[in-house]
Amino acid sequence: MSVLDPVVELVRGLGTTLKMMFERPVTIQYPEEKRPVRPRFRGRHVLKRYENGLEKCIGCSLCAAACPADAIFVEASENTDERRFSPGERYASTYEINMIRCIFCGFCEEACPTEAIILGDNYELTFYDRRSAIYTKEMLLEPVPSQEMTTPQKTEPGKYDRRSVPEMKDPTD
Amino acid sequence: MLSDWTLWAEWVIKSLFVIFALLTGFAYLTWYERRALARIQSRIGPNRAGPFGLLQPIADAVKLIFKEELVPAKADKTLFFWAPVVTMVPSIIIAAVIPFGPVVNLFGREVMLTVANINVGVLYLGAIASIAVYGIVLAGWASNNKYAMLGGLRSSAQMISYELSLGLMFVTAIMLANSMNLYDIINQQQSVWYALVQPVGALVFLIVTLAEVNRAPFDMPEAEQELTAGYHSEYSGMKFALFFMAEYQKMIAISMIAATLFFGGYREFWFLKGTIFSVDHFWWLGPIYLLIKVVVLLFFMIWVRATWPRIRYDRLMAFGWKVLLPLSLVITFITATGILLADQYKNQLYYWSIPVLSVVVGLFTVVFVYRELRRKAYERA
Numbered sequence: 196m197s198v199l200d201p202v203v204e205l206v207r208g209l210g211t212t213l214k215m216m217f218e219r220p221v222t223i224q225y226p227e228e229k230r231p232v233r234p235r236f237r238g239r240h241v242l243k244r245y246e247n248g249l250e251k252c253i254g255c256s257l258c259a260a261a262c263p264a265d266a267i268f269v270e271a272s273e274n275t276d277e278r279r280f281s282p283g284e285r286y287a288s289t290y291e292i293n294m295i296r297c298i299f300c301g302f303c304e305e306a307c308p309t310e311a312i313i314l315g316d317n318y319e320l321t322f323y324d325r326r327s328a329i330y331t332k333e334m335l336l337e338p339v340p341s342q343e344m345t346t347p348q349k350t351e352p353g354k355y356d357r358r359s360v361p362e363m364k365d366p367t368d
Numbered sequence: 369m370l371s372d373w374t375l376w377a378e379w380v381i382k383s384l385f386v387i388f389a390l391l392t393g394f395a396y397l398t399w400y401e402r403r404a405l406a407r408i409q410s411r412i413g414p415n416r417a418g419p420f421g422l423l424q425p426i427a428d429a430v431k432l433i434f435k436e437e438l439v440p441a442k443a444d445k446t447l448f449f450w451a452p453v454v455t456m457v458p459s460i461i462i463a464a465v466i467p468f469g470p471v472v473n474l475f476g477r478e479v480m481l482t483v484a485n486i487n488v489g490v491l492y493l494g495a496i497a498s499i500a501v502y503g504i505v506l507a508g509w510a511s512n513n514k515y516a517m518l519g520g521l522r523s524s525a526q527m528i529s530y531e532l533s534l535g536l537m538f539v540t541a542i543m544l545a546n547s548m549n550l551y552d553i554i555n556q557q558q559s560v561w562y563a564l565v566q567p568v569g570a571l572v573f574l575i576v577t578l579a580e581v582n583r584a585p586f587d588m589p590e591a592e593q594e595l596t597a598g599y600h601s602e603y604s605g606m607k608f609a610l611f612f613m614a615e616y617q618k619m620i621a622i623s624m625i626a627a628t629l630f631f632g633g634y635r636e637f638w639f640l641k642g643t644i645f646s647v648d649h650f651w652w653l654g655p656i657y658l659l660i661k662v663v664v665l666l667f668f669m670i671w672v673r674a675t676w677p678r679i680r681y682d683r684l685m686a687f688g689w690k691v692l693l694p695l696s697l698v699i700t701f702i703t704a705t706g707i708l709l710a711d712q713y714k715n716q717l718y719y720w721s722i723p724v725l726s727v728v729v730g731l732f733t734v735v736f737v738y739r740e741l742r743r744k745a746y747e748r749a
Contacts, residue, residue, distance in 0.1 A: 198738045205676070212408045212675045222412045 237299045237314040240292055242336045248344025249355070250280050250336065251311030254287035261306035266296035274355075278347040282355040286346075290332035294320050374477065382483045386463050394616040395425035400663075401670050408674040429609070437605035440512055447510035452603065452610035455503025459617040462496040465489040466624045467550055469634050469654030470647055481634075481654065482550070489550040490538050493625055497534065497580060500618060501527040504582075504599050507611070511602035519598025522588045522681065529688040530579040530586075536696035537573040540566055540703045541629040554633035558641060563630040565722055568730040569699045570630040572692060574668065577626060579688070581618040584673035588681055619669060620662065627661035634658040695733050702726050 223230055232238065243251045254271030270289035280286035303312050322328045339345045399414065399421065406413025414421035439448055469481030486492060501524050508520015544562055545553040553562075563570035579586040588598075595601070600611045627633055634654035636646050647654045679687065706722035709715075 198735045201738055201741070202734055208675045209671060212671060215410060216404075216407045218410055220407065220412045221410050224412070 232316040232318070236316050236318075237301050239294075239315050239317040239320055239330070240297075240303070240335055241313050241315040242290065242332065243311050243313055244337050244339065244344075244346075245282075247348075248339050248346065249282055249348065250286060250346055251309045252287045252290065252307075253281050253283050253309055253311070254285045254290075255308060257306040257308060258303035258312055261302040262297075263300060263302060264296045264298050266293045266298075267291070267303060268293075276350050276352045276355075279350045279355060280346040280348075287332065290335065292330045292335065293328060294322070294330055295325065295328045378477075378479060379483065382479075382481075383464070386468075386483055387460055390460055390463055390617050390620060391613075393620045394613050395429070396422075397616045397620060397666060398428070398612075399425050400666065401673075404667065404670045405674050408671070432609040433606055435605040437607060438602070440602050442512045443602065444510040444512065447506050448602075449607075451503050451507035451510055452607045452614070453503070454506060455500060455614040456610045456617075458496045458499045458503075459614040459621060462493060462500075462618075462621045463624060465492050465550055466621070466628055467554060467634055468624075468658050470651050472651040480551075481651075485549070485551060487547075487549045490542055490548045490553070490629075494531075494535055494538055497622075498527075498531060500614070503614070507603070508599040511599070513602050515595040515597075516599050516601045519588075519595045519601070522595075523582060523599060526579055526582075526586065526588055526684060526688070529685060530576045530692070533572060533688070533692040533696040534576045534580060536693075536700050537569055537576065538629070539700055540569045543700075543703050543707055550628055550633070554628060554635055557632040557638075558635055559638055561630060561632045561638060565719070566630070566699065566703060566726055567723055568695070568726040569703070570626075571730070572696055572699065573626060573630060574665075576692065577622045578669065578672065579684075581615065581622055581669075583619065583669050585676040585679045586684060587678060588684060619666060623662045623665035623669070624658065626665055627658060631661050631665075632657075633661075691733060691737060695729065698729050699726050702729065 245251060254269055256269045256271070259265075259267040259269050268289065268291045269287050271285040272288035274280055274284060274286050299314065301314055304314055402424075403413040403421070414424040417423040417427045439445060464483040465486060467480075467482040467485070471478055471480050473479070504523045504527075505520040508516045508518070508523070511517070541553055541562055542548055544565060545556040547553060547556075578584075582588070600608055603611060632638065634647060634657055636643075636653065636657055640646060645653065647657065702725045703722055706719055706725070709721065710718040
């Protein structure tokens with residue numbers, strides 16, 4: 196410890212800050228540059244479909260029951276073979292999530308018996324008024340790969356009657 | 369009296385030039401500070417409004433103009449209104465005597481590139497620098513708010529304490545130049561800057577200017593952790609903007625003063641003397657050299673703000689009265705003695721005693737401060 200130490204330390208501080216000036220900024224310039232989200236990130240909900248385009252959601256309202264914030268509203272209607280939305284008897288004719296109420300806890304995901312609702316990776320949820328904070332089924336539903344796979348579908352009678360969940364090759368999956 | 373109105377026109381044009389230079393300088397100094405601070409903190413800083421965020425000051429100005437102005441119910445309305453004005457005006461008029469270029473021949477007449485070339489220029493600087501404190505104290509008083517009041521009081525105590533050292537540093541420059549005229553002071557520095565003749569003096573001057581313009585680490589009047597925002601806690605909208613402008617214009621003005629007194633003013637760097645880059649060749653290099661020096665000095669202020677923490681208030685006063693004031697007195701004495709010796713024995717070599725002795729005294733000051741701090745540390749333990 197020498198007598199010049201106080202001065203040396205002050206100047207060393209200046210040196211440190213000056214050195215920092217020439218380092219790359221850590222800023223991620225958000226709208227242009229987006230950081231990929233983590234695999235278990237809980238973003239905006241997505242309503243999934245089966246490979247043939249049928250909706251996984253059967254309108255059972257278990258997600259609405261599980262929702263601690265009471266953000267989900269589901270109304271179910273009957274499927275027919277002429278107008279089939281999902282396997283089984285019923286489908287969700289109305290599916291609404293109020294994004295102002297939602298706390299993104301993921302309980303709906305866990306409650307779902309058909310794995311129809313998934314919290315996706317979209318976090319850009321902004322709206323100018325309360326009405327537009329309510330996301331409807333059309334906004335949440337996964338887009339279809341081709342036009343003939345869209346719901347409602349006309350299916351052969353008896354194929355999707357009984358089970359809501361189709362047979363799985365690997366049930367543990 | 370034809371020459372009369374041309375003289376007036378010249379003054380008006382030069383004054384407007386200085387005012388607009390300071391106002392735009394203020395606007396872009398805020399941008400410069402935010403960008404520089406951001407870079408030091410590994411950020412990018414404002415870069416959205418316009419290229420490199422260059423339009424950010426304009427956006428800020430628009431925001432501040434349209435903000436609501438609140439006046440506290442129990443405030444002293446008259447003083448509350450006038451305090452920002454009293455702060456703002458000195459910060460502009462202080463630049464009136466600072467030369468930003470040599471005497472040039474424009475449109476067939478000799479134009480001196482300064483608003484007022486008065487022979488007591490340095491005295492004027494000292495006088496105006498002292499007026500600035502009134503606005504701050506009045507703002508603190510008129511707000512009728514404890515924090516504002518404390519901020520104003522702190523600021524007055526601090527500025528008065530540090531003004532003594534500032535005045536003594538003015539005196540060293542005056543003695544070295546043997547003139548109070550800023551042109552004379554600049555022309556005396558053509559071959560060697562006063563920062564080299566009197567290095568410790570220049571350093572003390574830079575430290576004192578930080579205190580004079582209430583910059584970190586001496587920004588006690590607006591220490592946000594202690595006083596919310598200090599003297600301008602109750603101000604909003606354009607009145608607040610005036611305080612903000614005053615602070616940054618004072619930074620610019622005092623950097624110009626430091627450049628003029630110790631770093632050769634608008635003259636070229638001493639090693640460029642006699643080359644094509646000399647101000648004698650192209651007069652328009654004068655403002656550019658001054659701008660470069662001011663930008664470097666301003667960067668120093670920003671850099672210090674980014675590095676050093678705020679000093680405690682009692683230590684601030686102790687540093688001002690017990691360290692800087694004796695040091696400045698000794699420096700003034702050394703400078704005077706050196707000049708006297710050189711005059712007495714007609715030997716320029718005696719001028720060398722000034723930098724050597726002042727560096728020695730500066731080192732002694734550091735030693736004394738260190739021993740004092742250590743003694744206090746032992747007592748506490």
